[in-house]
Amino acid sequence: MRNPVLVEGAGDGAAVEERLVVLWRRIRTPMVVPLLWALVYACAFMSVMLFAERVYMAIVIVLVKLLRIKRYTKYKLDSMRQEMEAAESHPMVLVQIPMFNEKEVYRLSIGAACAMSWPSNKMIVQVLDDSTDPVIKEMVEYECQSWASKGVNVEYEFRNSRSGYKAGALREGLEKSYAKDCDFVAIFDADFQPDPDYLWRTIPFLLTNPELALVQARWKFVNADECLLTRLQEMSLDYHFSVEQEVGSSTYSFFGFNGTAGVWRMQALVDAGGWKDRTTVEDMDLAVRASLRGWKFVFVGDLAVKNELPSTFKAYRFQQHRWSCGPANLFRKMLKEIICCKRVSAWKKFHVIYDFFFVRKIVAHFVAFFFYCVIIPACVLLPDVHLPKFIAVYIPSATTVLNAICTPRSFHLIIFWILFENVMAMHRAKATIIGLLEANRVYEWIVTAKLGNASRNKNSSRSHRRSRCRIVERVHLMEVLMGLFLLYCTIYDIMFGRDLFYVYLFAQSMAFFVVGFGYVGVYVSN
Numbered sequence: 001m002r003n004p005v006l007v008e009g010a011g012d013g014a015a016v017e018e019r020l021v022v023l024w025r026r027i028r029t030p031m032v033v034p035l036l037w038a039l040v041y042a043c044a045f046m047s048v049m050l051f052a053e054r055v056y057m058a059i060v061i062v063l064v065k066l067l068r069i070k071r072y073t074k075y076k077l078d079s080m081r082q083e084m085e086a087a088e089s090h091p092m093v094l095v096q097i098p099m100f101n102e103k104e105v106y107r108l109s110i111g112a113a114c115a116m117s118w119p120s121n122k123m124i125v126q127v128l129d130d131s132t133d134p135v136i137k138e139m140v141e142y143e144c145q146s147w148a149s150k151g152v153n154v155e156y157e158f159r160n161s162r163s164g165y166k167a168g169a170l171r172e173g174l175e176k177s178y179a180k181d182c183d184f185v186a187i188f189d190a191d192f193q194p195d196p197d198y199l200w201r202t203i204p205f206l207l208t209n210p211e212l213a214l215v216q217a218r219w220k221f222v223n224a225d226e227c228l229l230t231r232l233q234e235m236s237l238d239y240h241f242s243v244e245q246e247v248g249s250s251t252y253s254f255f256g257f258n259g260t261a262g263v264w265r266m267q268a269l270v271d272a273g274g275w276k277d278r279t280t281v282e283d284m285d286l287a288v289r290a291s292l293r294g295w296k297f298v299f300v301g302d303l304a305v306k307n308e309l310p311s312t313f314k315a316y317r318f319q320q321h322r323w324s325c326g327p328a329n330l331f332r333k334m335l336k337e338i339i340c341c342k343r344v345s346a347w348k349k350f351h352v353i354y355d356f357f358f359v360r361k362i363v364a365h366f367v368a369f370f371f372y373c374v375i376i377p378a379c380v381l382l383p384d385v386h387l388p389k390f391i392a393v394y395i396p397s398a399t400t401v402l403n404a405i406c407t408p409r410s411f412h413l414i415i416f417w418i419l420f421e422n423v424m425a426m427h428r429a430k431a432t433i434i435g436l437l438e439a440n441r442v443y444e445w446i447v448t449a450k451l452g453n454a455s456r457n458k459n460s461s462r463s464h465r466r467s468r469c470r471i472v473e474r475v476h477l478m479e480v481l482m483g484l485f486l487l488y489c490t491i492y493d494i495m496f497g498r499d500l501f502y503v504y505l506f507a508q509s510m511a512f513f514v515v516g517f518g519y520v521g522v523y524v525s526n
Contacts (some may be wrong), residue, residue, distance in 0.1 A: 043371035044391040054402040080204040090122040094182035098128040098169045099190035104452025112193035114147040128169040165445045167282035171275040189260040191308040202263045213268030213295035217261040220304035229521035230309045238407040249299035259283030261305040281326030313521040315449040324428040327361040328435030368425030377489035419511035474518025483512030
């Protein structure tokens with residue numbers, strides 16, 4: 001005999017399902033479809049904006065290379081160097097190295113900075129240690145004392161409070177009495193290793209042009225071949241340095257300070273208002289303020305400083321949150337200031353607002369996630385909205401090639417790079433929204449973990465590290481859920497679709513699963 005309660009429950013469930021079906025049919029055509037069309041047009045417009053910006057920069061960089069008009073090649077550094085050596089008129093240089101519990105790399109940065117070729121009485125190496133681990137603090141202090149015993153002018157500065165994080169440490173470092181006598185300040189993060197001739201290849205720029213505030217070097221990645229994660233990061237950052245920084249330097253004498261591997265004129269730094277900790281991108285904040293005061297920057301593309309890429313996904317994800325949330329939050333805070341500034345031209349203000357902030361820091365993240373991972377799958381589920389291939393395939397493909405062409409040795413990884421960038425776009429878009437709205441985590445500052453030589457220890461293989469970790473440490477729920485959504489859309493498109501989007505959707509779903517289950521980068525158990 002059938003249970004009446006079960007029968008009644010099944011009947012209620014069928015009734016609810018029927019109501020939902022009826023509701024969906026009622027709102028689908030008059031509400032959902034027009035909304036999706038509006039989102040398609042919005043994403044298409046943003047895609048065209050991003051593509052146009054990439055084409056513009058490609059044209060500029062081609063002209064710069066063909067005509068050999070890179071801004072840094074116009075300076076006569078050799079003559080300036082000879083004059084300095086003959087007159088022994090070397091300016092006083094402060095070298096700041098901020099660090100926080102940098103057990104694996106502190107020796108590399110301190111050693112490289114202390115070994116730079118510059119008169120010892122004209123250079124002060126200032127180690128700004130915010131370490132909370134007493135053992136690491138003692139190790140860093142001992143390293144400084146070791147170099148001081150060799151005749152290097154090293155100042156070890158320790159703070160009991162991490163107020164202001166990196167910006168706070170740099171600001172307090174400049175308040176020291178000996179720092180006030182310095183003409184220029186070079187800044188290196190804890191994993192950066194400048195070559196001995198670094199100052200000789202940067203300071204003369206500042207001495208030659210009194211309007212110059214910043215000389216920025218590019219980065220050279222010592223662990224780019226460590227794993228697929230670092231290879232993909234190299235592709236993204238190569239474009240940033242080879243194109244974005246070069247174009248900004250050659251056309252507007254403005255670009256974002258990378259926070260390290262750069263030399264600032266002390267006068268310009270003070271004139272711009274010094275270091276501020278109102279966002280998590282204090283370097284970009286300072287650069288924009290200095291530019292609005294009329295100062296110029298130069299990017300030296302043939303000068304590279306060795307450093308380390310984050311090789312664990314956890315460290316990379318935290319870094320990308322900071323790099324995406326900070327600029328959006330800074331844009332919110334400085335938009336009115338930029339518009340009202342009277343010391344720079346309207347064209348330069350347009351470049352800073354539109355190109356530098358809006359397209360690169362906001363639109364790029366939104367397009368990569370919402371269009372490729374949300375709107376396209378939604379169009380598969382709603383065939384009423386037909387997505388033109390020109391917008392869905394051709395423009396994204398051209399934009400991708402323009403990005404990836406700067407790293408020829410990794411061009412064969414372009415498919416993996418596209419899929420991984422779309423995965424990371426989820427985190428970047430989320431962080432951008434947080435920054436624009438000043439929501440929770442807007443001021444989150446987590447130092448990017450560096451593995452140093454430990455990650456390349458032959459006795460500690462990647463597979464061995466993976467085998468000991470717990471599965472719960474490796475799973476990322478958001479990526480797994482996105483992978484399931486895209487996999488469902490893949491199956492739906494195979495069964496009912498007509499545009500072959502399932503090829504892309506399946507590959508993208510697998511990328512989300514690979515990242516979601518922790519199979520990207522080097523894994524170090526907690």
